[in-house]
Amino acid sequence: MTGGREDGRAALTPSPGESPIVVLVRPQMAMNIGTTARAMANGGLFHMRVVAPRDGWPQPNAYAAASGADAILDAAQVFPDVPSAIADCHRVMGTCPRPRHVIVPLRDARAAAADLREINGRGLRAAVLFGPERAGLEAEDLSHCDTLVRYPLNPQHTSLNLAQAVMILAYEWWMTAETTPPRQLLTNGTPVATKGDLENFLSRLVAELDASGFLHNPPKRPGMVRNLRHWFQRGEVTEQELRTLHGVVTELSTGRMQRGRFPAEDPLPPWHEESRKDSP
Template identity: 80%
Template sequence: MTGGRKDGRAALTPPEGETPIVVLVRPQMARNIGSTARAMANGGLFHLRIVAPRDGWPQADAYPSASGADAILDAATVFDSVPAAVADCHRVLATCPRPRHVVVPVRTARAAAEDLRDITARGLRSAVLFGPERAGLENEDMACADTLVRYPLNPEHMSLNLAQAVMILAYEWWTAAETTPPRVLMTNETHVATKGELEGFLNRLVAELDATGFLDNIEKRPGMVRNLRHWFQRGEVTEQELRTLHGVVTELSRGRMRRGRPEKDDAPPPWGG
């Protein structure tokens, strides 16, 4: 998949080998087909097949909602029936929003994506069926599939439009092979401070607080110092942030020395006191 846009069109190039085919069964609205292409492009799916679209194909109204994923719409192929659309596939999955009286493997979208990755890695061709907007797939459609896919959503309101259903599967397909760390601290030009750097700052801070009389309460001093340490140790403070804090302490110290140390009665009250 290549990035960039030319004249508003995303430069989409399928990778070598197989990737899952999205099959829209009897879609009713052109803009839903376009939105499906947009969802596919976001998740790295490139092959679209359309079974008996209500208003025929191609449809100019599909392109505005594709948000530049025109190449997917341009390459889409049309079939008269589901069996014809999946005849060259080795595995077929079908999205199923409602329980059916069948004995068949059922997967969540995440598990289905893992299966699709495995199928693709073996050089097999796979397809996923998505039903019409109003009623979903019929029993005859699902009879062409070897696996059902159900999304574990809020049972009190399990309602997705066509593009949303495709987007969930496309997202799971993409993230199944995505190496982006799930959690990261953006530090830009700086780095996370070492414990030694942090300890140096804390020692200086405590010394300055002692000098101001802030820690004069002997009974509370250990707990106050401990709270300060816990506060700074709890997060990943960066080197740049420590430099800023050192600057703050320097200016506070200069101000104190210019004014002279305040009398004890004028000192700020200890935390929590």
């Protein structure tokens, strides 16, 4: 059974079996089904099955909450019970906050996503059951699962709504194939400065601070210079940032140089005109 909307606002039409099936067991509100579809689309899960929805199906409120993930709702299938919803599946996982009195593999969301990626890679059909909003999956529902999934959250507050629970798994599923580096520096195209470039700036800065009298206290001078160096050495300064800083130092020292006070080691600083030219 499909949702009946065919406006195609979201082009989410993968081949069958491309991602695991999200099975919503006895969901209570159409809006929650819609926000779940939205979460699924965010994480690259495209197949939804709905078991015995309380308010029937389709529901306009679901589309209103889906934020463009209409194709998932259009293709959603409705089943009367869990056995019929998973009859064609090879592997079935079930989300369970506190599994008790069972001997069954248990995974967190990250490990479950890795297992699902491997299962799908072998051409098998996998499904993950999510229970109704109020109480989650019942023991009878979990008896159809070969693996349980538990989210280790703050033990003082583990409450999630349906879309949040699906979003966690969807995110971990997406990340199993994501190639974006987990840590990176966004430089907007400007190269990271070399240590030589940085040393040139720091030498100039210290010379200007000596000439201005800022480092006038001999006992404290070494520590102050080290602190300045540590400050700039902590991260990857870009060439554009260094050019900007050179311009800042140039402007700050203009008045002093006009009065004829230059750094002792360089009476005619070569960077004066260059930094004025390069600064934004």
